[in-house]
Amino acid sequence: xxxxxxxxxxxxxxxxxxxxxxxxxxxxxxxxKKTPPYQTEVQEWDEEKDKICADVTNEINNQxxxxxxxxxxxxxxxxxxxxxxxxxxxxxxxxxxxxxxxDHLKLEKxxxxxxxxxxxxxxxILNRELASVDVTVIxxxxxxxxxxxxxxxxxxxxxxxxxxxxxxxxxxxCININGNIDEKKEVEGLDRVY
Amino acid sequence: MVFLSLNLLVRARGPDEFWRKRKIFKxxxxxxxxxxxxxxxxxxxxxxxLVYATQGRHEKKEDIRELREQRLEAxxxxxxxxxxxxxxxxxxxxxxxxxxxxxxxxxxxxxxxKALTDIACTRAKQDHLKTVHNIEVPKNVFVRGLIK
Amino acid sequence: xxxxRRGQHWGTFARIWHVYDAKWQDPYRxxxxxxxxxxxxxxxxxxxxxxxxxxxxxxxxxxxxLRGDEWRKRVYFHHTTYHGGATWTLAWExxxxxxxxxxxxxxxxxxxxNLQRRHTMQRLHIFPNNKIPKDILExxxxxxxxxxxVPVRLDHIPKEEVDNFPQLLKYPKDYVLR
Numbered sequence: 477x478x479x480x481x482x483x484x485x486x487x488x489x490x491x492x493x494x495x496x497x498x499x500x501x502x503x504x505x506x507x508x509k510k511t512p513p514y515q516t517e518v519q520e521w522d523e524e525k526d527k528i529c530a531d532v533t534n535e536i537n538n539q540x541x542x543x544x545x546x547x548x549x550x551x552x553x554x555x556x557x558x559x560x561x562x563x564x565x566x567x568x569x570x571x572x573x574x575x576x577x578x579d580h581l582k583l584e585k586x587x588x589x590x591x592x593x594x595x596x597x598x599x600x601i602l603n604r605e606l607a608s609v610d611v612t613v614i615x616x617x618x619x620x621x622x623x624x625x626x627x628x629x630x631x632x633x634x635x636x637x638x639x640x641x642x643x644x645x646x647x648x649x650c651i652n653i654n655g656n657i658d659e660k661k662e663v664e665g666l667d668r669v670y
Numbered sequence: 671m672v673f674l675s676l677n678l679l680v681r682a683r684g685p686d687e688f689w690r691k692r693k694i695f696k697x698x699x700x701x702x703x704x705x706x707x708x709x710x711x712x713x714x715x716x717x718x719x720l721v722y723a724t725q726g727r728h729e730k731k732e733d734i735r736e737l738r739e740q741r742l743e744a745x746x747x748x749x750x751x752x753x754x755x756x757x758x759x760x761x762x763x764x765x766x767x768x769x770x771x772x773x774x775x776x777x778x779x780x781x782x783x784k785a786l787t788d789i790a791c792t793r794a795k796q797d798h799l800k801t802v803h804n805i806e807v808p809k810n811v812f813v814r815g816l817i818k
Numbered sequence: 819x820x821x822x823r824r825g826q827h828w829g830t831f832a833r834i835w836h837v838y839d840a841k842w843q844d845p846y847r848x849x850x851x852x853x854x855x856x857x858x859x860x861x862x863x864x865x866x867x868x869x870x871x872x873x874x875x876x877x878x879x880x881x882x883x884l885r886g887d888e889w890r891k892r893v894y895f896h897h898t899t900y901h902g903g904a905t906w907t908l909a910w911e912x913x914x915x916x917x918x919x920x921x922x923x924x925x926x927x928x929x930x931x932n933l934q935r936r937h938t939m940q941r942l943h944i945f946p947n948n949k950i951p952k953d954i955l956e957x958x959x960x961x962x963x964x965x966x967x968v969p970v971r972l973d974h975i976p977k978e979e980v981d982n983f984p985q986l987l988k989y990p991k992d993y994v995l996r
Binding site for chain 1 (some may be wrong): 770
Binding site (some may be wrong): 736737741744745747748773776777780799 | 854860861862863864865881992
């Protein structure tokens with residue numbers, strides 16, 4: 477007598493050599509989605525899109541070269557604060573800031589430049605050779621007096637301090653975009669040799 | 671201690687009472703009724719006002735932040751996403767515009783803002799965020815591979 | 819300011835008239851939606867001090883739908899300030915008396931509780947059916963999307979269509995339907 481038959485006789489419920497294992501369903505019903513093979517190349521970039529991108533870039537480059545962009549705006553970060561500026565704006569920088577009156581500065585942390593027809597978004601900032609903002613320091617003053625008064629009732633505690641923080645006024649002279657937006661120079665920073 | 675004249679014996683009690691009070695009354699010039707005229711009431715009111723002014727400088731910052739979020743929520747719902755998705759999507763794209771600038775852009779530069787929401791939406795869709803589960807990817811965003 | 823810019827400025831702050839069909843909608847959930855339009859919360863230029871709220875015209879307020887058994891359980895309280903002047907009105911009773919009142923109270927309670935509330939309520943116009951006066955109708959330029967689609971009732975579907983609908987199973991002839 478074979479051992480299988482013996483086991484079947486004694487333990488009809490226990491079949492240890494044929495343990496059922498859950499498997500993937502291989503047969504698919506007609507309405508089910510077909511499983512793709514393990515590696516597929518999803519074609520999401522075609523010539524049509526390529527052409528649209530090239531056209532848009534060319535159009536923007538043309539506008540910049542022909543100086544037809546109109547009045548541009550930019551978002552610059554100065555002293556940890558972001559400002560949305562256009563030409564001839566005045567912005568106030570609060571707190572201690574070394575530049576003096578009459579200094580011509582070039583702000584290079586430009587996060588975003590926009591015009592009527594296009595917007596360049598930096599990740600997080602635009603290339604500093606591509607976009608920059610020229611400003612002049614026109615005034616350095618102090619703010620109005622701020623009173624800091626601390627008071628605890630019934631505790632005989634009162635302190636008064638007065639403070640004025642420095643204000644620096646900046647006049648935005650112009651917003652520059654230099655060169656084509658899709659080109660990247662091989663060597664950067666040649667203009668700033670200290 | 672030797673005092674040669676008697677009037678030096680009197681201890682000076684700080685500034686003159688009139689001038690001391692006048693400093694407080696000047697701050698209360700625009701108050702109404704006894705708050706303006708009676709010193710004991712004036713000093714109470716002025717001190718309370720100064721405390722409020724000090725606190726208000728901090729509260730103003732919170733209020734402005736709240737208002738900007740409210741405005742951005744309104745601006746983003748126009749484009750079908752919410753503010754959290756916008757912020758998350760932009761941060762993942764490494765676009766670090768703050769609330770102030772985003773709120774300004776949504777009012778003054780609506781088309782640039784629309785572009786930013788599209789970018790955020792596409793990124794959120796690529797990263798399979800739950801909030802954009804039911805939203806189509808904007809068709810005007812061209813991405814070579816993944817936004818990285 | 820150029821003329822075009824002036825027009826743009828005027829258009830930005832002009833009041834828009836929205837229409838909202840309250841048929842089969844929950845008034846208390848719709849109130850949260852209408853609140854945004856009444857206060858101007860849906861605009862990026864919103865500020866609590868600039869008066870940018872819009873007008874909302876609610877139609878078909880007679881056909882609102884309350885959730886669950888709220889018609890029987892929701893109670894509206896009113897007190898005349900005299901002794902024994904308290905009254906409790908059930909939702910269905912109130913709705914029978916004035917079909918616009920439930921929507922109005924729902925929106926009123928959804929608005930923030932400040933001095934502006936009664937002025938904001940002036941911009942809400944509720945009509946029990948879909949007949950809008952002509953002077954209001956000609957202002958309307960936008961429709962607010964309903965919270966949920968209005969389901970079609972079986973007795974509103976034409977009888978032919980119901981009869982021709984493919985039947986899944988047929989009862990045996992001797993089957994007693996109860």
